Amino acid sequence: KIEPLKVTVDFLKVPLGLKKPPLKEALAALPGKPKSQILERHKPRRSDAMDNESQYSGYSYKSGHSRSSRKHRDRRERHRSKSRDGTRGDKSVTIQAPGEPLLDNESTRGDERDDNWGETTTVVTGTSEHSISHDDLTRITKDMEDSAHLDCSRHLGVALGAALALLAFLTPLAFLLLPQLLWREELEPCGTPCEGLFISVAFKLLILLLGSWALFFRRPKAFFPRVFVFRALLMVLVFLLVVSYWLFYGVRILDSRDRNYRGVVQFAVSLVDALLFVHYLAVVLLELRQLQPQFTLKAVRSADGASRFYNVGHLSIQRAAVWILENYYHDFPVYNPALLNLPKSVLSKKMSGFKVYSLGEENSTNNSTGQSRAVIAAAARRRDNSHNEFYYEEAEHERRVRKRRARLVVAVEEAFTHIKRLQEEEQKNPREIMDPREAAQAIFASMARAMQKYLRTTKQQPYHTMESILQHLEFCITHDMTPKAFLERYLAAGPTIQYHKERWLAKQWTLVSEEPVTNGLKDGVVFVLKRQDFSLVVSTKKIPFFKLSEEFVDPKSHKFIMRLQSETSV
Amino acid sequence: TMLSNLISFSFQQRIEIHKLREGDNLILGFSIGGGIDQDPTQNPFSEDKTDKGIYVTRVTVGGPAEVAGLQVGDKIMQVNGWDMTMVTHDQARKRLTKRNEEVVRLLVTRQSLQKAVQQSMMS
Numbered sequence: 001k002i003e004p005l006k007v008t009v010d011f012l013k014v015p016l017g018l019k020k021p022p023l024k025e026a027l028a029a030l031p032g033k034p035k036s037q038i039l040e041r042h043k044p045r046r047s048d049a050m051d052n053e054s055q056y057s058g059y060s061y062k063s064g065h066s067r068s069s070r071k072h073r074d075r076r077e078r079h080r081s082k083s084r085d086g087t088r089g090d091k092s093v094t095i096q097a098p099g100e101p102l103l104d105n106e107s108t109r110g111d112e113r114d115d116n117w118g119e120t121t122t123v124v125t126g127t128s129e130h131s132i133s134h135d136d137l138t139r140i141t142k143d144m145e146d147s148a149h150l151d152c153s154r155h156l157g158v159a160l161g162a163a164l165a166l167l168a169f170l171t172p173l174a175f176l177l178l179p180q181l182l183w184r185e186e187l188e189p190c191g192t193p194c195e196g197l198f199i200s201v202a203f204k205l206l207i208l209l210l211g212s213w214a215l216f217f218r219r220p221k222a223f224f225p226r227v228f229v230f231r232a233l234l235m236v237l238v239f240l241l242v243v244s245y246w247l248f249y250g251v252r253i254l255d256s257r258d259r260n261y262r263g264v265v266q267f268a269v270s271l272v273d274a275l276l277f278v279h280y281l282a283v284v285l286l287e288l289r290q291l292q293p294q295f296t297l298k299a300v301r302s303a304d305g306a307s308r309f310y311n312v313g314h315l316s317i318q319r320a321a322v323w324i325l326e327n328y329y330h331d332f333p334v335y336n337p338a339l340l341n342l343p344k345s346v347l348s349k350k351m352s353g354f355k356v357y358s359l360g361e362e363n364s365t366n367n368s369t370g371q372s373r374a375v376i377a378a379a380a381r382r383r384d385n386s387h388n389e390f391y392y393e394e395a396e397h398e399r400r401v402r403k404r405r406a407r408l409v410v411a412v413e414e415a416f417t418h419i420k421r422l423q424e425e426e427q428k429n430p431r432e433i434m435d436p437r438e439a440a441q442a443i444f445a446s447m448a449r450a451m452q453k454y455l456r457t458t459k460q461q462p463y464h465t466m467e468s469i470l471q472h473l474e475f476c477i478t479h480d481m482t483p484k485a486f487l488e489r490y491l492a493a494g495p496t497i498q499y500h501k502e503r504w505l506a507k508q509w510t511l512v513s514e515e516p517v518t519n520g521l522k523d524g525v526v527f528v529l530k531r532q533d534f535s536l537v538v539s540t541k542k543i544p545f546f547k548l549s550e551e552f553v554d555p556k557s558h559k560f561i562m563r564l565q566s567e568t569s570v
Numbered sequence: 571t572m573l574s575n576l577i578s579f580s581f582q583q584r585i586e587i588h589k590l591r592e593g594d595n596l597i598l599g600f601s602i603g604g605g606i607d608q609d610p611t612q613n614p615f616s617e618d619k620t621d622k623g624i625y626v627t628r629v630t631v632g633g634p635a636e637v638a639g640l641q642v643g644d645k646i647m648q649v650n651g652w653d654m655t656m657v658t659h660d661q662a663r664k665r666l667t668k669r670n671e672e673v674v675r676l677l678v679t680r681q682s683l684q685k686a687v688q689q690s691m692m693s
Contacts, residue, residue, distance in 0.1 A: 565609055567628070568603075
């Protein structure tokens with residue numbers, strides 16, 4: 001089973017097969033491996049893809065790897081986003097650059113040959129049919145082949161990325177060592193300047209190593225359906241850089257057996273500097289660019305209309321989707337299907353009671369529509385009192401809830417007065433001393449009934465089992481919380497992440513978008529994040545340009561008079 | 571048809587008030603409001619809400635002011651020759667309650683509404 005703690009946001013998990021369990025192969029099978037590849041492949045074609053940190057860990061290695069990676073095996077690009085397979089894990093999308101994305105990029109890059117891969121306007125292609133299989137997460141056997149296959153491609157991608165990184169890392173060292181090994185006797189001695197350069201090379205490589213790890217190789221937060229374009233570009237850049245350096249090295253130094261060792265060392269140092277600058281560029285592109293808020297996203301839950309606004313910077317649609325989901329779990333109140341519909345007593349069947357008689361002409365062609373329209377019109381005109389019922393029903397419900405809540409609060413307050421913390425100085429019979437769990441159990445009985453009734457009335461009882469209430473009570477007792485603090489969790493519906501894991505096991509989200517998901521956010525972009533029972537509709541608005549002007553106020557100019565209105569009699 | 575118009579105009583009036591002695595005080599029997607140090611927008615009697623003049627806000631029934639013909643809403647322009655249009659509230663009070671004066675002669679402005687009935691052109 002998938003690690004329960006992994007919160008993986010898998011976009012299009014299935015088709016893209018992006019999801020790759022960090023440590024285990026068994027990730028929900030993504031049957032759509034070919035599809036994912038298609039998707040992946042499609043990505044690079046898009047010139048305007050501006051995915052800055054193509055995190056698409058998951059996606060990347062999945063699709064691209066198998067195909068393109070094989071094709072471009074020779075291309076060892078520096079894996080800027082080399083994500084190590086470990087990243088597959090689950091969530092972190094952005095920063096970790098699991099190699100996969102790089103590899104995918106590579107593969108996608110080489111997708112010129114894959115002309116037959118269709119357009120990928122929406123990421124959803126194929127998702128729908130697979131989303132059903134999402135529910136069969138438990139059927140690992142069925143997914144085994146797929147996941148294994150996908151993991152294979154992912155691993156491949158990661159391996160390639162790692163290879164590129166290794167190549168880039170070892171190149172300066174090779175530059176330094178080859179002259180020593182091949183024509184040592186002819187080399188001019190090079191004293192202190194060389195030593196200084198050696199030290200600088202060593203430290204720069206160390207920093208490069210740490211920086212690359214921090215930027216690209218941490219565990220991803222989520223699996224993205226598509227490759228990150230920026231990562232792909234960075235990989236290309238690194239690859240070109242390394243290749244051109246090798247070219248020059250081979251021609252100028254190896255062939256001619258250059259004697260000036262100092263020059264060789266400086267050449268190697270310049271490569272390390274160039275790599276550091278590319279890393280700097282990567283930091284800016286992948287990390288910094290999205291920090292300045294540029295857009296306001298409005299996320300509305302389709303089931304009950306709960307909405308929030310978020311400020312984001314320049315992001316691609318898929319990364320914005322992950323951002324929204326990260327915030328969804330702690331901002332939106334938990335989805336409670338029981339609270340959605342009006343009680344049946346309120347909604348009356350208005351359509352009934354009408355019979356349609358057609359007089360005169362009998363053309364049966366448009367009779368049905370005409371009839372239904374007539375019925376609807378008549379029903380609308382009929383005097384309807386359902387709003388009355390709704391109003392009174394709501395008032396009654398509210399009164400009931402308040403009454404139960406009052407009982408609950410009183411019961412909890414009284415229960416808490418029965419226990420107190422043992423002070424150090426007090427001497428008590430060991431039999432009387434309880435640990436938090438026992439204390440919780442002791443006082444739970446007096447409030448259990450009131451709690452149960454209250455939860456029933458507010459339709460929250462599926463979210464709180466007795467065990468969870470006891471655990472929370474124990475927690476509150478341990479930390480000396482007041483009854484009000486204990487009740488905070490029950491009196492209002494909290495965000496989804498507060499409840500038991502199974503409640504928010506929904507790691508599978510589907511991203512539905514009319515534009516390619518690696519496109520950047522623009523004013524007016526709308527995309528939908530779907531789950532089985534509800535969806536989040538996200539719309540984008542650009543933050544307006546502010547014109548700030550200044551006005552100087554002299555502190556001495558603040559003067560006041562009394563507003564007087566006296567009346568004096570004379 | 572008859573058209574009625576209300577014409578508003580102000581006219582000045584001279585009022586002579588003989589102060590009444592009550593114990594140790596000489597009282598005039600009315601109250602004033604306004605002044606350049608007051609808020610003119612709160613004045614209910616003035617037509618121009620930036621007018622910071624002194625207005626009569628109350629007239630005691632049967633007092634010397636009422637006997638002399640002073641009415642609520644009158645604007646006091648002069649008291650015994652002293653100008654009252656640009657004084658503070660306290661200065662106005664002092665000018666009216668001088669202990670050595672038994673008679674004060676006020677120049678007041680009163681707004682009046684007169685109905686003018688005009689025959690319409692048609693009829």
